[in-house]
Amino acid sequence: MPETPEITAATQRTLQGQRLKYYIENEPAGDRVDQFLRAFAAVLEFSDYRPLLDSYCTSSAKCNRCAVSCPVYLATGDPRDIPCYRTNLLLDIYRRYFTIGGAVEARFSRSFELTDDVIDDMLEVFYRCTACRRCTRSCPMGVDHGLITRLGRYALSLIGIVPKALQVSVREQLEGDTHNTSKVPKEALMNTLEFLSEELEDILGVTMTFPVDQTDRDYVFYCAVSDYLMEPETLMGNAAVLYAAGDWDKWTIGTGNYDGINYGLFYSDWHLENIIKRLVAEVTRLRGRNVLIGECGHASRSAHDFVPVFGGKEAYPVVSFIEYTLDCIRKKRITLNPDIITERVTYHDPCNIARSGWIVEQPRDILRSFVKNFVDMVPHGQENYCCGGGGGLVSVDEIHDFRMEIGGRVKAEQLQKVHADIVIAPCANCKKQLKELVEYYELPCKVMGLHDLILKAIEIPGAKSPAERAEEAALLAV
Amino acid sequence: MSVHDWIDFAKGPLFAFTFLVMVLGLLRHVIIQVSSLITGKGRRLRSAPWRRIIADALSWVIPIRHMTRGTVIFSVVSFLFHIGIILVPVLLIDHIVMWEEQLGIDLPAIGRGLADVLTLFTIAAILVLLGFRIFGSRQRSMSSRIDYLLLVMILLPFASGYAAGHANVNPLSWEAMMLTHLLSAEVLFVLVPFTKLAHIVLFFFDRISGLHWQLRPGAGDKVAHALFGEEAKV
Numbered sequence: 217m218p219e220t221p222e223i224t225a226a227t228q229r230t231l232q233g234q235r236l237k238y239y240i241e242n243e244p245a246g247d248r249v250d251q252f253l254r255a256f257a258a259v260l261e262f263s264d265y266r267p268l269l270d271s272y273c274t275s276s277a278k279c280n281r282c283a284v285s286c287p288v289y290l291a292t293g294d295p296r297d298i299p300c301y302r303t304n305l306l307l308d309i310y311r312r313y314f315t316i317g318g319a320v321e322a323r324f325s326r327s328f329e330l331t332d333d334v335i336d337d338m339l340e341v342f343y344r345c346t347a348c349r350r351c352t353r354s355c356p357m358g359v360d361h362g363l364i365t366r367l368g369r370y371a372l373s374l375i376g377i378v379p380k381a382l383q384v385s386v387r388e389q390l391e392g393d394t395h396n397t398s399k400v401p402k403e404a405l406m407n408t409l410e411f412l413s414e415e416l417e418d419i420l421g422v423t424m425t426f427p428v429d430q431t432d433r434d435y436v437f438y439c440a441v442s443d444y445l446m447e448p449e450t451l452m453g454n455a456a457v458l459y460a461a462g463d464w465d466k467w468t469i470g471t472g473n474y475d476g477i478n479y480g481l482f483y484s485d486w487h488l489e490n491i492i493k494r495l496v497a498e499v500t501r502l503r504g505r506n507v508l509i510g511e512c513g514h515a516s517r518s519a520h521d522f523v524p525v526f527g528g529k530e531a532y533p534v535v536s537f538i539e540y541t542l543d544c545i546r547k548k549r550i551t552l553n554p555d556i557i558t559e560r561v562t563y564h565d566p567c568n569i570a571r572s573g574w575i576v577e578q579p580r581d582i583l584r585s586f587v588k589n590f591v592d593m594v595p596h597g598q599e600n601y602c603c604g605g606g607g608g609l610v611s612v613d614e615i616h617d618f619r620m621e622i623g624g625r626v627k628a629e630q631l632q633k634v635h636a637d638i639v640i641a642p643c644a645n646c647k648k649q650l651k652e653l654v655e656y657y658e659l660p661c662k663v664m665g666l667h668d669l670i671l672k673a674i675e676i677p678g679a680k681s682p683a684e685r686a687e688e689a690a691l692l693a694v
Numbered sequence: 695m696s697v698h699d700w701i702d703f704a705k706g707p708l709f710a711f712t713f714l715v716m717v718l719g720l721l722r723h724v725i726i727q728v729s730s731l732i733t734g735k736g737r738r739l740r741s742a743p744w745r746r747i748i749a750d751a752l753s754w755v756i757p758i759r760h761m762t763r764g765t766v767i768f769s770v771v772s773f774l775f776h777i778g779i780i781l782v783p784v785l786l787i788d789h790i791v792m793w794e795e796q797l798g799i800d801l802p803a804i805g806r807g808l809a810d811v812l813t814l815f816t817i818a819a820i821l822v823l824l825g826f827r828i829f830g831s832r833q834r835s836m837s838s839r840i841d842y843l844l845l846v847m848i849l850l851p852f853a854s855g856y857a858a859g860h861a862n863v864n865p866l867s868w869e870a871m872m873l874t875h876l877l878s879a880e881v882l883f884v885l886v887p888f889t890k891l892a893h894i895v896l897f898f899f900d901r902i903s904g905l906h907w908q909l910r911p912g913a914g915d916k917v918a919h920a921l922f923g924e925e926a927k928v
Binding site for chain 1 (some may be wrong): 757910911
C-alpha cells in the first residue's frame with residue numbers, strides 16, 4: 217500500500233503498466249470488428265450523432281491541451297490516457313467507415329483499419345475514463361470528449377462489451393422484479409423506512425412516519441437506492457429538512473420506483489431513456505408535481521438533463537435536494553445552528569452536477585451558513601477533480617486498484633493537501649469512492665454527505681436541540 | 695508569360711477561384727451543421743441550456759480564465775497565433791486593396807508597423823507550436839503528418855509576405871517572393887474546408903456541441919430492435 221498519493225515521474229512509470237480488467241458477462245463471439253461496425257451503423261442510423269462526428273472529425277486540432285486536465289493522465293502520463301487520443305479512436309472509425317472521404321482514402325492509401333486490437337484498445341481506454349468531462353472544459357475547440365467516450369461505450373455495449381456490474385444492475389432496474397439496481401424489494405424498503413423513523417425519533421425526539429405512495433404531493437423523492445442500505449444519515453438529514461420546513465405532507469416515496477440511479481447515463485442511450493421513462497411514469501402514477509432528487513451526482517444530472525428530453529408531455533420539473541435545502545435556508549424555513557460543527561470541513565464537487573455549473577455555489581452557501589471552518593480544495597467547482605469513481609467505475613469492484621492508484625490519485629493528493637477533518641460529498645458514488653480512498657491512503661478525514669452534517673445542526677421546533685443531540689452522540693461514542 | 699503575368703494571374707483569377715473554393719467549402723459545413731441541428735434536434739433545441747452553452751462559448755473568445763496549470767504557455771502562444779492569422783490577412787493595407795478589387799469589400803486597414811509586429815509574432819508563434827509538436831512527447835504521440843504540414847503551410851505565406859515587403863530580409867527577388875506568397879496562401883485557401891482549418895466555422899458548432907446531449911427520443915429502442923429484434927433484452 218502506498219504511503220502517499222503524491223504523483224512523481226517514478227510512480228507514473230509504475231502506473232503506466234497497470235491495465236484495466238473488468239468482468240464482461242458474455243464476451244462477444246465471432247467477428248467483433250464486423251459486429252462493432254454493424255452496431256455503430258445502427259446507432260448512426262437511428263440517432264443523430266453524425267453532424268457532431270463530422271464536425272469533430274474535421275476540426276479536432278489534436279493540440280493535447282486536454283491532457284493535463286485529465287486526472288487519469290496526470291496519474292499515469294500514458295499517451296493512451298490523453299482524452300483526445302480516446303476520442304480519436306472512435307473518430308478514426310467513423311471517418312474510415314462512415315464518411316465518403318474515408319472510403320476514398322482507403323482505396324488509394326494505407327489508411328486506418330479497425331482491428332481486434334483497436335477493439336481491445338477501446339474496451340480499455342473508454343473505461344479508464346471516469347466520464348468527469350473536465351477535459352471538455354479545457355478543449356479550446358469545445359470537443360466534448362465525455363460525449364464521445366460515452367458514444368464509444370454505447371456502441372461497445374451493443375456487442376456485449378460492458379462491465380458486468382453495470383449491465384446486471386441495469387437489467388434488474390429495467391427487467392427485474394424489484395426495478396432497482398440494488399435489488400431492494402419493497403418489503404426491505406418499508407423496513408428501512410421504519411428503521412429510519414425510529415432512529416430519527418431517538419436522535420431528534422420527534423415522530424416522523426415516512427410518506428409512501430401518497431398521491432398529489434409536490435415532490436416525489438428519488439435517491440440512489442443504495443442510500444437506503446448504506447447512507448441512512450443522509451436520508452435522515454433529508455427527512456429532517458423536509459420536516460423542519462413544514463413540508464412533511466408535501467412529499468412522498470413511490471414504491472413502484474424508488475431508485476434514482478441511471479447507469480444509462482454512462483454507457484447507453486437505450487437504457488438512459490427507458491430508466492427515465494420509468495421514473496416519470498411513477499411520478500405520473502402518484503400525480504406528483506416535481507421530481508426531488510436526493511444526494512447523488514449522476515442521478516441528479518440524468519433526471520435534470522433528460523427528463524425534459526425523454527419525458528414528453530410529462531416532463532416534470534426536477535429539483536435537486538441541495539437547491540431545495542438552500543431555498544429553505546434563504547426563506548428562513550429552516551435554521552442551522554452555527555455552533556455545532558467545529559471541525560475543518562471541505563466540499564467535494566460531484567462532476568455530474570458541478571461541471572456544467574449547475575450546482576457549485578449552492579452547497580457552499582449552505583455550508584458557510586453553519587460551518588465556521590470551511591475550506592475549499594484547489595481546484596474546485598466547475599474545475600474540480602473527479603473522485604476517480606465516476607462514469608460508473610465505482611460500481612465495478614474488480615477495478616478497485618485502478619480506482620485507488622490511478623483514477624482517484626489526484627483527488628487523494630488534493631484531500632491530503634487540504635487538511636480537512638470532514639469532506640462533504642453529496643453523491644452516493646463519490647462517497648463510496650472517497651471512503652475507499654481515505655482508507656487506502658490512510659488519510660485523516662471523514663467522508664460524509666451534506667445532509668448528514670445538516671442533521672447534526674438543524675433546529676427543529678419541539679425536538680431536541682442540536683447541542684443536546686451532540687452531547688448524546690458524544691456519550692454514545694464513549 | 696512573364697513573372698509579372700504570373701503574379702497578376704495569382705492575384706486575379708486564381709485568387710478569386712481559390713477563395714471561392716474556401717468560401718463554398720466552409721458554407722457547405724455551415725449548411726450541413728445548421729440544417730442537421732434543426733432537422734435532427736428540432737424542438738429539443740428549445741429545452742437545451744442555451745444560456746450556459748453560449749456563456750461557455752463566449753468565455754473562450756479571450757480564454758484567460760481557462761488557462762490552468764500546464765496550459766499557460768500553449769494558451770498564450772496559441773492566442774497570439776490566432777490574432778495574427780485573423781488580423782493580418784484580413785486588414786493589411788495591401789490585402790484591403792485586393793478585397794476591394796476582387797470582391798468589392800471595403801475594410802479599414804491596420805498600420806504597416808502593427809501588421810509587421812503581428813506578422814513577426816505569428817511567425818514566432820508558429821515556430822513555437824511546431825516546437826511543441828516536434829519536441830513535446832505528448833503532442834508528438836498525437837500528431838500526424840498533416841498537423842506539421844499545416845503549420846508549415848501557414849508559415850509560408852506569412853514568412854514570404856513579410857520578406858516581400860522587406861527587401862533587407864529577402865534572399866530572393868521581390869517577384870519570386872510575392873509569387874510564393876500568393877501561391878502558398880491560395881493552396882491554404884483550398885486546404886481550409888478539407889482540413890482541421892475548417893474550424894474557422896466549425897469552431898462555433900463544436901463550442902455548442904453540448905447540444906448533442908439532447909438525445910433523440912426513441913432512438914435507443916430503434917437501435918436495439920434493429921440489432922436484437924423486438925424482444926431485445928438488457
